[in-house]
Amino acid sequence: MKSNCIPENSTEASCIVTDSVCLPNTVLPRIVVVGGGFAGLALVEGLKNKEVQVVLIDRNNFHQFQPLFYQVATSGLEPDSIVFPFRKQFKGYGNVSFRLAEVTQIEPASNTVVTDKGKLTYDYLVLAIGTKTNFFGMEEVERNSLGMKDIRDSLNIRHMMLQNLEQAAITCDEDERDALTNFVIVGGGPAGVEMAGALAEFCKYILPKDYPEYPNTIMNIFLIEALDELLASMSDKASIKTLQYLKNLNVQVLLNEAVSGYDGNVVSTKSGRKISAKNLIWTAGVTGQIPEGINQKHIIKGNRLKTDTHLKVEGMDNVFAIGDIAGVITDETPKGHPQVAQTAIQQGRHLAKVLLNTVQSKPSKPFRYKDKGSLATVGKRKAVADLGKLHFGGYAAWLLWSVVHLLSISGFRNKFLVGFNWAISYFTYEKSNRVIIRSFKRDAYMKASLKYSSNNELEKDVNPKKSSIDA
Template identity: 50%
Template structure:
C-alpha cells in the first residue's frame, strides 16, 4: 500500500462518520500519521437523511468530501477502500486496494440496519442508513405516486398510496411526519387527480408509545403532532413479515403497501478479524473499556455506534447517536496526545446533551435533562443544532436556504427522480 513514510506512529481509522471525523480533526498537525479508510469519499450527516428521502434536501446538502475536510493538514491521509479484514497479529488491514499497516487502529464503522433475522423484511423493505438508500426511497415514493395517478386497479392504487414505517424512534417519527407534510403541502398540488384521502401514512411501534428512548412528555407531544398531521399510529404492534406487498403483524392486522420502510432497529457494523469474544452478539458492537480500547487489545480502539462501553449510568452502552461518537473521538484524540507526552490515558465520561426529534413544521420535541418541551420553540432549537453540526459552511447555507424556502412556500424543491428505483429493485440495502 503506497503511503508516505513517517517517523511518527501510524493511526488508521476505519470509517469517516462522526467518530472518525472528530478523532482525525483533533489530531491535525500533531506528531502522528493518520490514515482514514472509507468505502465512500464523503461524510454523511445521517440525522437529515430522511429529508433527502422526502424531497426536502438534495444529497450534497448533507454530504461533505472527506479529503476537503483535511486538505490543509499535513499528517492526515485518506484512502477510498473497503476494509475486508483485520490482522491483529501482524497489525495490518486487508482492503480492496491492498494492505494497510498500522501501529494503532480505531474502528469507527458505525451501524447498519438490524432486521433481527427476518429475511423477507431484509429483502423487501426499504432502509435509510446511507445516501444511496435515501435516494432509492425518494425515487420509490415519487414513482409510486406517478404510478398511482394512472392505474385503474383500485387495489394496486391502495398499495401505492399506503406508506408504512416500522419503528417509532426519532427516525421513524421524523420520516412519517415528513411524509404527512409532503402529502399535505406538495402532493395535493402536484397530483390534483389523486384523492388525498387515499394516501395514508402508518407508523408501527412495538412499545406502548412513540419515541420510547425519550420522556413520556416528549412521546405525548409527538403523538399529538403526528395525529394532527394525519399519521395513523399503531403501538404495541410488531412486524412479523413482509412479502407480496403485505406487512404482517403480531396483532393480526395487515397493511398492503409498496412502500415499507424499516427503521425498527440498528446494530453495529463490525469488521472480520478480531477475537470473537470482543463482540457482543446481540448488537454486533465491540466491548470497550473506559479508554475505548477493544476488549483484549491495547492498540485497537472502537468509537461511536460500534463501541459498547458499559458504565453505571449507561449499563447497556451509550445511545447510538452522534453525540457519544463525537465526544469519544475528541476524547481519544486527547488521550493520544497524552501518549505522545508519556502521560497516562484518562477515562471517557459521556456528557448527555439531551435528545430531540422533529415531527414537522413548528413541531418538535426536546428533552434537556429536567427541561422537556415541544412545539415551535423546540423546532427552532432542533434546526439550529442540526445546522451547527453540519460539516462545511456551504452545506449549512444551502440547507438553511432550503428550509427557509420550504417554510415560506410550503414546498419541497428536490422532488426529482434522478435514478429510477423500481426497475432496479434488487440493488439495495447493504449493497448500497
C-alpha cells in the same frame, strides 16, 4: 512493487507501498481510522497537525449528515446539501491522508488492515465503522423494504415514493392504487417519527399540487412501533406530545405492534393485522458492522465491541472503537452509551487525547459521557426537546432543533443550502425538485445491498381503503 504514487502532505520524494495501498513515508506513529462518520471525523479533527500520521479509510469519499436523511428521502433537500467530501474537509491537515477503500479484515497479530484495495499496517487502529439496518433475521422484510442508513437509501426511498405515486396516477385498479399510495414506517424512534412527519406534510401540501388526479386522502401513512410509546429514549412528555403531533397530521400510529412479514405488497403484524402497501421504510433497529479478525468474545449485544473506559477494545492492546460500534460497559453504563451523534463526537474527541497521551507515555482520564439533551422534530414548526430537567415542545423546540442541526452540518456551502431550503419551505411548504433521476428497481437494490453488506383481505380498522389488493 514499483510505486507511481506521489507523497501527500510531505516534501519527501519517496513513499511506501504495502500491497497496493500507497501512503506517505513517515517515522511518526501511524493511526488508522476506519469510518468517517461523526466519531471518525471528531477523532481526525483532534489529531490534525499533531505528531502522528493519520490515515482515514472509508468506502465513501464523503461524510454523511445522517440526521437529515429523511429530508432527502422526502424531497426536502438535495443529497449534496448533507454530504461533504473528506479531501475538502482535510484541506490544511498536514498529517492526514484519506484512502477510498472498504475494510474486510484486520490482522491484529501483524498490525495489518486488509481492504478491498490492499493492505496497510498501523501502530494504532480505531474502528469507527458505525452500524447498519437490523432486520432481526426477517429476510423477507429485508428483501422488500428499504432502510435509511445511507444517502443512497434516502435517494432510493425518494425514487420509490415518486415512482409509486406516478404509477398510482396511471393505474385504473383501485386496489393497486391503494397499495401504491400507502406508506408504512417501522420504528418509533427519532428517525421513524421524523420520516412520518415529513411524509405527512408531503401528503398535505405537495400531493394536492402535483397530483390533482386524486385527493390527498388517498395517501395513508402508518407508523408501527413495538413498544407502548414513541421516542422511548426521551421523556414521557416528549413521547405524548409526539404522538399528538402525528395524529394531528393524520399519521396512523400503531403502538404495541410488531411487523412479522412483508412480501412487497402486504405488511403482516404479529397481532394478525394486514396493511396493503408497496412502500415500507424500516427504521426499527441497527446492528454493528464488524470486520473479520475480532475475537467473538469481545462482541456484545447489538454487535458492538466491548471497550474499557479509554475506548480500547477488550483484549486488544492497540485497537480502539468509538461511535455506534463501541460498547463502553461499566457499572454506570451496563448497556453502553446511546448510539447518537453527540456520543460519537464526544468519544472521537476524547480518544484523540488518549492516543496523543499514549504516544507520549502519559496517563489519560476515562471517558465520561455528558448528555446534552435530545431533540426530535415532527414536521414543520413542531418538535420536542429534553434538556436536562427541562422538557418542552412546539415551535421553540423546533427552532432549537433547526439551529443545532444547521450548525452541525459540515461546510459553509452546505449550511447555506440547507438554511436556504428551510427558509423557502418555512414560508411556502415547497420541496426541492421532485425529479426521478434514475428508476428505482428493487431487484437491483437488493443485489447492491447484499454486495454492500457482505463485501389478500385486510382489516378495515387498519386500512380505511379497499379490503384487498391485486398483487
